[in-house]
Amino acid sequence: MIKLEEYIPIVGQSVIDDLRLIATRLKGKTIQHINSTSVGGGVAEILSRMVPLLQELGVGARWDLIKGGEQFFEVTKKFHNALHGYPGEITKRDFEIFLETSQQNINEVDTCGNIVFIHDPQPIALVKRRQGNKWLWRCHVDVSDPNEKVWNFLMEYIVRYDAAVFSAPSFSRRLPIRQFLISPSIDPLSDKNKELSQETIDRVLLKYQIPKDKPIVTQISRFDRLKDPLGVIEAYREVKKYINCRLVLAGGGASDDPEGTMVFTQAMEMAKKDKDIHVLLLPQNDIEINALQRASTVIIQKSIREGFGLTVSEALWKAKPVVASNVGGIPLQVKHKYSGLLCHSIQGASFAIKQLLNSPAYAKKLGENGKEHIRNNFLITRHLRDYMLLFLSLYHGEDVVYL
Amino acid sequence: MALILKAKEPFRFYTRLHLSELTGLRATTLDQLVKLIKDVPGSCIYHHTHRFLQQHQFFSPEPPNDFAYWVSEILGEKELGERLASIDIMQFAKIHDLRERIISVIEEYLKEGRFAQLKFAREGEEFYFIKSVSFVIPTNHVADNLADFVEIIKKITFDSIYFHIFEARLRLEKKANDFSNWIENSVGNKELADELAALDPYTRTLDDLRSAIISIINKKLFEQ
Structure with a gap:
């Protein structure tokens, strides 16, 4: 405890x-x-x-x-x-x-x-x-x-x-x-947010067969229509035209959400022809979520609606550059161009991801600002x-x- | 070492913690904004002129009021935003007077015959009025002299600094901040008190403000 x-x-x-x-x-x-x-x-x-x-x-x-x-x-x-x-x-x-x-x-x-x-x-x-x-x-x-x-x-x-x-x-x-x-x-000391060794991160990537050969763009969310995993795949495809990268869509299910399986199946169907898309239905394993976030180059949260969007806080706490929809509680966490990039559409999301992948110094600064913002307001x-x-x-x- | 002599009265540090209460009131246009600014409780005006300071305590100084931010970034009225952001909050000892100043700045701008009245916020980007509910609690920190005082300043929360500098001055309608009052009246150092009172806290982050207070007092201690 x-x-x-x-x-x-x-x-x-x-x-x-x-x-x-x-x-x-x-x-x-x-x-x-x-x-x-x-x-x-x-x-x-x-x-x-x-x-x-x-x-x-x-x-x-x-x-x-x-x-x-x-x-x-x-x-x-x-x-x-x-x-x-x-x-x-x-x-x-x-x-x-x-x-x-x-x-x-x-x-x-x-x-x-x-x-x-x-x-x-x-x-x-x-x-x-x-x-x-x-x-x-x-x-x-x-x-x-x-x-x-x-x-x-x-x-x-x-x-x-x-x-x-x-x-x-x-x-x-x-x-x-x-x-x-x-x-x-978020709890900075929980398994989902605590510091991890590179060895642990690599072990999780190996388990899910995600090579580190190219930048990784990740959305961690339940498979829920309102989290728009299919929209994320579309945004990734736009990015992929210019930048060779991987997409990880990973999340578990909640026992009070019977709709998740259907959305997961749709995402799998849409991703099946691209070996660089990794759709992962994870068991409740916070260390693995943590490792996937830490292994990511950019983290996306392209929700259509969002109660708050704690995955954004989790990503920012790990000083990751974030692209997220301007909905619900997300604008409280992401101050546009200061602690991340906000978007309103699939096109906007893909443009922002491209900006961050192409400008690592800018992406790093956004992530660092984001971490301090979370420390002060969302722990x-x-x-x-x-x-x-x-x-x-x-x-x-x-x-x-x-x- | 006069400055470490025991003060006439000890200084008890308080902390002030706030809870944001939603009002359900929202403005889409400048007309609605100014109308609601006239009607909402003083604790709403306080919230929207001080929220930035606490939420973004490590960021470089931000426009210290939400009205300026909304007018500039959402309605696109940069000039009015600048006029609102540059209101010198230090001038006002009462929330009532600050409210009147904000109203007059917006109304004057609207009278200038611009198209500003036609601007409206998109759905979801309206101005939402929130009020601050403050809880004032005495901490266990008590200073008997300036040397203790500066040591405590180094470790108290931003909330405590905030209470003694901002809350005491404006919301509770005291003329100077608590630190200056104590240093003048109990320590008997008017020069140092005046120096602290002259700090403009609205153009600094809380982190910078803490450093500035420590530096000013340490300088005096060192001079002794």
Whole structure:
């Protein structure tokens, strides 16, 4: 288990001292996180680090899961896509399935925390159990242009919370409850982000038969239409006309995402005639993801919609030059031409990749700036601080709070 | 070594941590922007004139307000952006006065009969109003003299420096920064206090500001 003091060489003693200071104001409170999956995806990843750190700080923290069958997760995936503005029909039966499973969870999940912290839409209806405690809804999804039918359905629950939390300003809208902006984060000490030896990196490249003979362009993401892996292949083909390079598309699946297999198959089909494209469906192996990122010359994140895009933070933390879509939380991480390059299209992505491959000194500078930006704003220590302040804000309504 | 004599009152370092609260208010045009600037809480004006300083604390000095950045980069009104970026925030002891200045700069520009009123932001690039919720917490660091003080300055967080320099001055409507107040009133060194008060924190990164404070105080200690 990683201890707080291990972050001191990265963020400094005073940052950790501040965390301990805030935590004293939360003594005796229990924070109960609830989501739908314990593995796969950014939410589970953050909670697996956040909960033990809160406990080390002396704040009561627990993490519970809701249950749901295949049908339920198919519906919540449809909700997820609809909230991202992706077209698709949501039927009356879909809503019924959601309500039936939600009711089972309402009956079974013990929401005993002083603060119940619900993550994403899957467990949103649990708020019907609300009694005297505080409730927070954490939206990890890009809801800047949601399907109104689904949003209005969820609004019936959202308004029952004390506050909502979003990852980017563009996701906010007028709500009758308080809403806060808190970006997610990466853990610099996790297997996915810690330093690796060249030997480890080479071993992973060998395992997946990726030679180091030419520049490697990589997108690490779940196989999800909204991550646009097919668009990445098109962008790579444009680049390949001028620069001999490889493309690595690698990612795992989340247990609450039944659509992944289909998108993976499409990517495999599109890539099969080019031996320089490596489409890898990885098991949950963070060291391998880390190694692939570190082995890359340029990292791309060409999402169509993005809740936040933590893979961008991961890449920047490794001082890699990044090309990423100007969507969701990505512009918070990439300041165009300073800590990476933003794009709006496949053509834009391929142009930016070419620029970075052809100008290594410029690419290096962008990566270095990016790393400092992540150190200051997107590491788990900042996230922990924001969450503790959020918990305190539930007990203080004023703009300046003296503790 | 007068400067390491015990101060009349010790200096307790505080830290100020902020949480960003979303308002759901957004502007697409300059007209909407100025209208909302008039209506939003002072903590919104504070947030958008100080956010850059904290988020980009190691970057070279950035335009210290979000309004200037949005007007220049999104609406393409570089001249107005420059006018907003060059507002001398040090002149204003109150958020109210800073707000009035921002409004007058935009309104004057709009009156000049330009086509600026016709410009609008693309979807997703609107100006989103956010306000700062501040938590002020006493730290365990206390200085009894200038020598201790400078040692603590070297190790406290940027948030703490930020609180004593920016937050105390403008948001909490104190006339000078806390460091200068203490050095003048408790240490009794007006010259040093004036030197620190004259630092323009808005044109430096927080890292540079810390170095400048340490250097000025060390110089005085060394002279002794």
